[in-house]
Amino acid sequence: xxxxxxxxxxxxxxxxxxxxTSTGADRPPxxxxxxxxxxxxxxxxxxxxxxxxxxxxxxxxxxxxxDNMPQFLVGKAPxxxxxxxxxxxxxxxxxxxxxxxxxxSAHILRHGLDADFDLAFxxxxxxxxxxxCPIITLRPEADLPIVPIYTNIFAPPLPQPKxxxxxxxxxxxxxxxxxxxxxxxxxxxxxxxxxxxGPRQFGEHGPDPEFDRLxxxxxxxxxxxKCLGEVTLESLHLPGNATHGFMDFMLMMGVAGEGxxxxxxxxxxxxxxxxxYFTWYPxxxxx
Amino acid sequence: xxxxxxxxxxxxxxxxxxxxxxxxxxxxxxVDWWEREVANKxxxxxxxxxxxxxxxxxxxxxxxxxxxxVTLFQMGAxxxxxxxxxxxxxxxxxxxxxxxxAYGAVMAHLTLPYPDITT
Numbered sequence: 001x002x003x004x005x006x007x008x009x010x011x012x013x014x015x016x017x018x019x020x021t022s023t024g025a026d027r028p029p030x031x032x033x034x035x036x037x038x039x040x041x042x043x044x045x046x047x048x049x050x051x052x053x054x055x056x057x058x059x060x061x062x063x064x065x066x067d068n069m070p071q072f073l074v075g076k077a078p079x080x081x082x083x084x085x086x087x088x089x090x091x092x093x094x095x096x097x098x099x100x101x102x103x104x105s106a107h108i109l110r111h112g113l114d115a116d117f118d119l120a121f122x123x124x125x126x127x128x129x130x131x132x133c134p135i136i137t138l139r140p141e142a143d144l145p146i147v148p149i150y151t152n153i154f155a156p157p158l159p160q161p162k163x164x165x166x167x168x169x170x171x172x173x174x175x176x177x178x179x180x181x182x183x184x185x186x187x188x189x190x191x192x193x194x195x196x197x198g199p200r201q202f203g204e205h206g207p208d209p210e211f212d213r214l215x216x217x218x219x220x221x222x223x224x225x226k227c228l229g230e231v232t233l234e235s236l237h238l239p240g241n242a243t244h245g246f247m248d249f250m251l252m253m254g255v256a257g258e259g260x261x262x263x264x265x266x267x268x269x270x271x272x273x274x275x276x277y278f279t280w281y282p283x284x285x286x287x
Numbered sequence: 288x289x290x291x292x293x294x295x296x297x298x299x300x301x302x303x304x305x306x307x308x309x310x311x312x313x314x315x316x317x318v319d320w321w322e323r324e325v326a327n328k329x330x331x332x333x334x335x336x337x338x339x340x341x342x343x344x345x346x347x348x349x350x351x352x353x354x355x356x357v358t359l360f361q362m363g364a365x366x367x368x369x370x371x372x373x374x375x376x377x378x379x380x381x382x383x384x385x386x387x388x389a390y391g392a393v394m395a396h397l398t399l400p401y402p403d404i405t406t
Binding site: 060090 | 374392
């Protein structure tokens with residue numbers, strides 16, 4: 001049976017690549033600290049020695065559009081091309097190509113459907129920065145096969161927060177029931193408080209530092225019940241108009257499990273948004 | 288009112304480098320051309336399978352023609368689409384982050400709850 005060797009939840013900041021590779025006057029003052037935190041975070045995945053990565057993210061109106069919008073979608077293809085023209089334009093993200101793990105995709109689809117998740121699928125999916133950012137930060141070699149899973153945190157009507165948690169729990173069970181002796185890391189990215197295209201964007205901090213503080217606490221302690229008690233589709237409008245991306249963190253809390261404390265917790269207060277990084281080792285920390 | 292069609296405009300222009308430039312340089316003609324030629328195109332069809340019913344209201348047409356991102360926000364256009372496209376068009380005329388900050392500052396009078404973006 002497959003083993004879940006690491007569960008990782010992270011923000012996906014599209015400017016990391018540019019900030020970390022810039023030099024001289026172009027290098028932002030926070031770049032060195034950011035790079036150092038990312039390298040430490042990366043080590044938590046490297047140490048787990050994964051063979052396969054399940055990657056949870058959200059399409060930002062790249063391939064998925066309002067004429068045909070799935071709520072939860074699993075990519076099943078031998079390869080996934082990655083990053084789009086407007087991401088290259090705005091963030092300087094390079095075109096990439098990742099190998100797929102079709103057998104695990106098929107397993108998640110079949111058994112996810114049987115577990116009452118009516119998952120959509122795609123056999124030709126060009127993934128975007130919600131999945132390539134954690135590749136760049138956590139596995140820049142981009143050498144492991146992936147199963148991308150997209151959630152709709154972007155185009156309302158959205159699924160309820162509890163469905164994200166339930167899907168996380170189900171993904172964990174599905175990976176653990178995959179009859180291959182392979183080491184799987186489940187990685188998902190979302191946001192803390194975030195405002196895009198509204199009056200609170202690009203401030204000195206994220207739009208709601210108090211929400212960010214609480215959110216980091218919920219995630220770090222695996223406090224799913226408390227989080228579900230406080231977070232609704234309505235309430236997520238308050239910390240910032242793009243904060244529904246926090247539901248992907250809730251999904252990852254579902255993967256990690258109720259009351260399970262993260263083995264690695266870190267954050268970085270940047271302008272516009274707070275970065276946050278979490279790693280759980282379900283079978284104990286690797287040596 | 289069609290939030291969907293506003294979003295479709297922003298989405299189709301943002302992903303086409305030539306259209307981004309056209310909309311920046313000549314918004315009135317670009318919006319008129321787009322409504323005539325693209326508004327009813329089913330994006331997933333490779334031959335002509337046009338829809339028959341999509342058009343802007345006069346207010347929507349005006350907001351797009353005037354590059355008026357504040358009114359687009361108030362109409363419930365998807366703020367991510369508007370922001371991404373407007374950064375592509377206008378960031379180049381400003382210093383680092385200057386445009387993004389100004390974009391938010393002119394909306395400072397807007398308070399919660401923001402307009403519903405559900406389509």
